[in-house]
Amino acid sequence: MSDQSSYSAKGMSKYFLGKNLKKDIPASIVVFLVALPLCLGIALASGAPLFAGILSGIIGGIVVSSISGSQLSVSGPAAGLTVIVLNAITDLGSYDIFLMAIVVAGLIQILLGILKAGTIGDYFPNSVIIGMLAAIGIILILKQLPHAVGYDADYEGDQNFAQPDQENTFSAIISAFNKFNGGAIIISLLSIAVLILWPKVKKLEIIPAPLIVVALGIILAIVFNGTSLALAPDQLVQIPVVTNFADFKNLFIFPDVTALSNPKLWTVAITIAVVASLETLLSLEAVDKIDPIKRSSPTNRELVAQGIGNTIAGLVGALPMTAVIVRSSANVNSGGRTKVSAILHGVFLMLAVLLIPVLINKIPLSCLAAILLLVGYKLAKFSLFTQMWKDGKDQFIPFAVTILAVVFTDLLIGVGVGLAVAIFFLLRTNFRNPYFYTIDRSEGTDIIRLKLAQEVSFLNKGAIQYVLTHMPPNKTVIIDGSNSLFIDKDVLDTIHDYEHNAFTKNIKVELINVKSSYVVPKLSDMALDPKELS
CATH class of the missing domain: 3.30.750.24 (STAS domain)
Structure with a gap:
């Protein structure tokens, strides 16, 4: 083993057992609490079995995070795929055929990673990425307000402006305040107070504030039961309850290999592979931007990791997954430092389903909404807008356009619009440079x-x-x-x-000295020799 490898091994030992672990464990609990309703909500919206969403979160946490080179990114079922999944299951005719499409999509992603297609992620402008993060923060706030007041008609994890029930983000908020639940409002307000005040007491900060919020929410939900403040069943988390091995075995669905000859399957597989890869690269770039240590994640390795995760997901009945900005942001904002937090969140999802599903089903969605409201606020602080304004209009305008486009459409369309505006300013700058x-x-x-x-x-x-x-x-x-x-x-x-x-x-x-033709210099030719740095 070389000195460098030896050093890396020693470094990794301290990496996991040192002070990072003290940050990663609390962060993993927060990510678990955030991911749980999102996995269920996205599965529900996709027309898939509820356990498929949880299983996707487990694989994303344990498998993808272990292979990925990113220390803070968290993977799981993504809201951006819900429409694709819902339509694909309908078009293909059965869920097991759809699972075969996920397997193929995963293999395509592995191939994309091997072909180094992940380098596309290096070319998203900062103004667009920062705008996307701010937009996700605003969407979190807008989308969680109805859940915070007890109106849960919209599924958890939704990010699109227009809704299938003819509602939109703003009309859903108006409907929510016309149909609020007093108990949910009390729980969400107290939860926000705990989230803000608890970390300020140094002797208490060893216990994660979101864990206290969940415990408080469960207690209040029990106390309110039988009164006018009582919560309805759909205002609580609802995960499948496994009582025996037969129940557990029935949760898994396997792909139909004979469907590989179906042309529609390949269309769905390519669509999922492309959309999931784009969302992953965007999320990875965004997480690197808010990483306090400013590490750079290897994009090609991430595509391979996602491909392996999706291949396994298709084989066991899970939903397709991507790196997800909401969960990753919650990880960063909760103090996560290494991939241990993402791996542990996957372990916690698995244990929750197997060991304590009855307790998990007592958690009010309103207290989880409070956690996401705080995550949204941290992503869309007012100081971010003032800083982008100070950076000049060539930064602020693409930033602002990206926010508006993401909020009023969806993630990929919004980023595409923001990217077009950023490219316009790039061309304009180069023209005048x-x-x-x-x-x-x-x-x-x-x-x-x-x-x-x-x-x-x-x-x-x-x-x-x-x-x-x-x-x-x-x-x-x-x-x-x-x-x-x-x-x-x-x-x-x-x-x-x-x-x-x-x-x-x-x-x-x-x-x-103007030649008739030029060859683009290779990156390897431009790289510094390590000996030059010694």
């Missing part, structure tokens, strides 16, 4: 020298074309590529076209 060349008139009033920069991409084409078109007549124009390692083919064509046609303005063009 004066730093890809310099104009040197020191050699005389009739000589203009353009010194091209080290990298000249197609984004610079418009600006170069504008400068050359507006050159005054009767001059000598020297285009100097001595510093350029790469000049895009479109830019070269623009330069050569100008060279051939400049005589119409009595302009003489000289090209210095």
Whole structure:
């Protein structure tokens, strides 16, 4: 074993057994409490068995987190897949055929990871990612308000603006306040107070505040029973109760391998693989942004981990999964430091179903809503908006557009709109950017020298074309590529076209060290040799 490997092994030992574990265990409890209703809600909305959502959370926590290179990302069933899953189960005709599609989707994701398709995640602009996080925070607040007041018509985990019942995010809030439950409101208000005040008492902070909130919610729900404040069954968590091994065995459904010849299955599999991969990459980038240690997660390894997770999910009857921003954000905001917290949350989900389902079914959704309201607030703090405003309109406008688009549509459409706006500002900046060349008139009033920069991409084409078109007549124009390692083919064509046609303005063009073609430098050629750093 090398010195570096030995060091890594020793480091990992301290990593798990040191102070990180003191942070990871409380964080895992919070993530478990957040994930539990979300897994159930998404399964319900997808038209799948409730246990399929829980099983997806277990696999996402234990299997995917163990393989993933991300320390804070948490995987499980995603709201962004609910419509796809619901329609796919209907189109394919049975759940076991759909499970075979998940297996194929998982294998496609593994292939995408091997082909290094995860590098796409490195190119999402910061303004869009930060806007997406803020939008998720706002959605959490808006979506959890009805649950906080006891109106649970909408499923837990939903993020879309429009609802199948013709309601939308805002009309659901209005309906909620017309049909509120006094007991749920008391539980949610007391829960918020505990979440805010409990961590401020240092002697008590060793016990996670969300755990106290859940205990308080269960006690109050029992106390309110039989009174006007009593909670209805649908205002409590509802997980399947396993009483014997036969019940447990019946929870698992296996895929129909004979359906592989069905063309519809492959369409569903490719759709799930692409959408799940995009959501995962977005979530991974977002979590890295809010990681207090600012670690960078390997995107290709994440796709492989998700692919393995989805392959297993399809084999045992679970829903397809992605890395999920809500659970991951709850992990970060609760102080999680390593992947131990995500793994433990999966273990807790499994133990909850097997050992204490009756107790879990006494937890009011209103106290869990309080936890998510606080997560939402931390993601969408007012200070974030003021900071983005200070960073300039090229950052603030894509940020704001992303928020509005995500809140009023869904995650992928919203990010797509934000990305389009960010690209517009990128092109605009490159068009006006004066730093890809310099104009040197020191050699005389009739000589203009353009010194091209080290990298000249197609984004610079418009600006170069504008400068050359507006050159005054009767001059000598020297285009100097001595510093350029790469000049895009479109830019070269623009330069050569100008060279051939400049005589119409009595302009003489000289090209210095401008090659006829350039090869893009490989990343491996640009990487520093470790010996250079020693």
